[in-house]
Amino acid sequence: MNVSLQIRDVPGEVRDAIAALAAANGQSMQGYLLELVRREARVARNRTLFDRLAGKRVRGLVVDDIVTTIRRGRDDPDRADPDVA
Template sequence: MVALQIRDVPESVRDALAAQARARGLSLQGLLLELVTTEARRAQNLAVLARARRRAGGHVARPGDVVAELDDIRRERPGGGE
């Protein structure tokens, strides 16, 4: 494991994070580790999505596209439109 250090954090920011940590039953270090870990995971997920988008030729489904596609497929099945 490595150690990270953040300099010049405003006291008000540190106080707000410390309060959030206490409310969640964590130390400030525990909360910060959780936040940094979550952010790193998001970055990895975004990288996976970007690779998938490139493989799909740049096509990105909009909300509802999948549902509409499934509805179309079901209607085309024998007895699916009933």
């Protein structure tokens, strides 16, 4: 559901700067500001997700251990070859 937003008391120089940025991008002020608001909302969602996942990190893993485990799996003779039908 779409809603309208309104910003009051925007200083003239701020409005002019936004109008210039929008024009430089070939956009209307409406389009420019909508893109800006969407981007900020996306960043906020990503930050929230990152913060939530950061607490679930597996600690103590070393890159060499991960590489060794992957190589063992690849070298396993009992491993089915995904390229063979």
